[in-house]
Amino acid sequence: MTETVTRTRFAPSPTGMFHVGSARSALFNWALARQSADGRFVLRVEDTDAARNKPEWTEGIISALEWLGIHKEDPHFEGPYFQSDYAGKHRETAERLAEEGRAYYCDCTREMVRQRRDNPHLGYDGFCRDRGLEPGPGRALRFRVPDDGSTVVADQIRGRVEFDNATIEDFVVARADGSPLFALANVVDDVEMGITHVIRGEEHLSNTPKQQLLWRALGQDPPVWAHLPVIVNEKRQKLSKRRDKVALETYQDEGFLPEAMVNYLMLLGWAPGDDREIMPWSQMERLFRVSDVNSSSAFFDEQKLRAFNGEYIRALSVDEFVERCRPWLTPERAPWPEKNFDEEVFAAIAPLAQTRVAVLSEIVGNVDFLFLDEPVEDERSWAKAMKPEVAPAMLTAALERFADPDLAWEATSLKSALEEVGQAQGLKLGKAQAPVRVAVTGRTVGLPLFESLELLGREPVRERLRAALTKLAETDSGAGTDS
């Protein structure tokens, strides 16, 4: 066994969703493993708890990792291994610990433990330590923690962390039914798999002295530990599944690009040391140092993530952008009738939308008016732009002007045409375009208007102007006005 090769591990338990915090841990482990030629990133699915073990959840883990750029086929990737496959080894180790006197059987119930505690600050009091109980029903196996001294964890991020052994209780390593607990299984697996670096969330820091004691009891030198700061919400609490938006898949669905997500996540707690933020994976991978990771908790700032994402979207070529938008333009996701969608029209409008979307899903709201049978209904926009003093006149004039066959149906001439129409009404283009925009797109804000008109086509545009005029006439006559 040579110990020179870096072997990191990522050990999620399958829960049906992939936490952004896990994503960051995976990324850090991946970067470190890839820094050395023979480095390995070991994926181990911690499926000890039979209740939460479904094959499709493991699939979910693998595809989430893939989305992040951690591919099974990469030579640095090893696994997946399943903790359940090592159950025999876990039991064997538990028995060995018992035989060697490093662990002992205990028949105390939870109730008994609690009642007997003379000091409520401490946990189990070691009541069964020297009772010499044989294994049997109702008897759990506890690890014998030294009474004196302390256990020092050398953490790459936090430095030296010392735990007084007196504050560590004799913890259970195997249940009464013989099944191993996380504390044991995790260590046995890490030992078995030759893990050299354990990089995981800070919530595991308090388990670490126990695990380190176990490593030593098994005759091994502990690995390099690194406990990442927790990722918190706006209230500075650890991001939780039920309260916060933590599932990687959610972000994926909204149209965050994996490269933006990866970049953002890498920078959560780590910085390359200069003023760079947006950078390719290859660079982050090269620059990453575990010891450079910050030790204080980090707020998951979706606003900044969005900014990163916008940055990455704008950096795409138009063709790439069109490709990437595709999943959001499908019948399942898009609101327009499938037959209305026109590939070429979309490709033509795409560059105008590219600077306006922060996440890919926003593409829909930008281009929908081109493919919907009618403009969207947005009351606020209507109320804002369709003032009775200007809108009817403006729309009527535009309708007429657009009917002129000598008017080239093309953005620049449409612009000057509308400019003229506006001037005749005493309106600058900013004011003049508003009613037309709302009549055609339904909204007061949107893509550049004249390109939009050009792509929609003369007749559809005129049709929408007429419809708007009709609607204006109706509301004007009194019925249902709300102003």
Place this chain on the structure above:
RNA sequence: GCCCCCAUCGUCUAGUGGCCUAGGACGCCGCCCUUUCAAGGCGGUAACGCCGGUUCGAAUCCGGUUGGGGGUACCA
């Protein structure tokens, strides 16, 4: 309660005793550009929690304090 971790702009961070009248990014606020909205350009707002030390000198070292957070299972 007990154990452990943490502490620089609102947020993510740079900073490792003098280069700091504290830098960058996101956000926010102006201005420019402009057919709306973005994008882009320019400028601005804003921080070393507090108290003691150490030192010629402290955001940087030490102690305390306060405030956050994590862990306290026969869960992972």
